Amino acid sequence: MIGALTRPRARAQEAASQPVITMVDVGMTYPNGKVALADVNVAIPAGDFVFLVGPSGAGKSTFIRLLIREQLPTSGRVIVASRDLSRLRRREVPRLRRRIGIVFQDFRLLPAKTVFENVAFALEVTGAAGSEIRRRVPQLLNLVGLQDHADHLPTQLSGGEQQRVAIARALVHDPAMLIADEPTGNLDPVTSWEIIQLLIQINGLGTTVLMATHNQEIVNAMRRRVLALEHGSLVRDESGAAYEREY
Ligand SMILES: Nc1ncnc2c1ncn2[C@@H]1O[C@H](COP(=O)(O)OP(=O)(O)OP(=O)(O)O)[C@@H](O)[C@H]1O
Ligand SMILES: [Mg+2]
Incomplete structure (x- = not known):
């Protein structure tokens, strides 16, 4: 009985100390030669709420495509829920996708x-x-x-x-993780806020959330972890941060 109560907690703690997402020296060059990501290193622990920001073309959607194994990186390793996505067998992909809501x-x-x-x-x-x-x-x-x-x-x-x-x-x-690529891009400011509140609520229930966005007002108000991409490089990884670097 005690075991039944403590084991899940031990498992939860173990899960919390393991990043849900790890990228090691990740590069992504499209077949036409376009370098969309270069030397990206990042670890996102379970339960995090992360904004992925950067100008148009910086590589945000590419970053997300790698996480759901829509594409494989051309260099480096992408590890999601302890699985190296380059080593995943084709038949294991659907199971991975169920671990990630998008x-x-x-x-x-x-x-x-x-x-x-x-x-x-x-x-x-x-x-x-x-x-x-x-x-x-x-x-x-x-x-x-x-x-x-x-x-x-x-x-x-x-x-x-x-x-x-x-x-x-x-x-x-x-899913262990919810990924949102510009989820408020087509919404007015009030509705955008409602969607953010919902994502915060979902994060509060234990789901890791990664949201790519151009919405400066929301990022500035939320003061969460911010990953900033520019020309495919991760130029900033800062907790409690604003959309743009502040000095
Ligand atoms: N399939 C593709 N083939 C070639 N180049 C691509 C492909 N997809 C994206 N790119 C290029 O890779 C770079 C990064 O694109 P990506 O879509 O990841 O940017 P983004 O940060 O999501 O931009 P946005 O804010 O406009 O959505 C851009 O220069 C883009 O033109
Ligand atoms: Mg995009």
Whole structure:
């Protein structure tokens, strides 16, 4: 009994001391010769909330593509949840992707499916039982505040509501990490803040959050860890920081 109570805690502590994301000397050169990332070294521990900033073309989306193994680095190592992604077998990739929830600027919902169906679909494709879907989807819609919109189609939702659906969908497999690439890029300032509050809430529940953004106001107000990329180099890694370096 005691073992049953203490072991999960020991495991949680172990998990907390292990970075969820590690990049070692990572470089990414696209086939056309464009160097999108060079010599990037970073470790993100479990539970962190990190902003990834930098001008357009600095390499933020490339950084994210490497984390979800959409691309392999051309040099160095990307380690996610203790797995070196270059050594991952092809058949292991879906399992990795379930450990990482991802949301994009343009929501990417299925237009012919309702809110409920959009979230349910992410469970269906991994073979979840109907009973699990009926239990899990309402939980997630509650979390993002859309329990009353389950039967709406994406076109019947505001941008902020669509992004909430995308966030609920990203969380279906209870991922260790939520990655957001410009999640507020298409939203007005008030709605952007609501989405940030939701990401903070999700982070408070234990999920590591990495958010790429151009939104200076939000980064400056939140004072979280900031990773800054410029021309593919990590030029700053600072806790409690602002969008731009302050002296
Ligand atoms: N598939 C590709 N092939 C060649 N070059 C690419 C490819 N994808 C991105 N790039 C280039 O790599 C660099 C980094 O692009 P990336 O999309 O990572 O930047 P970003 O920081 O996300 O920019 P933004 O803020 O505009 O989204 C840019 O110069 C871009 O043109
Ligand atoms: Mg980008």
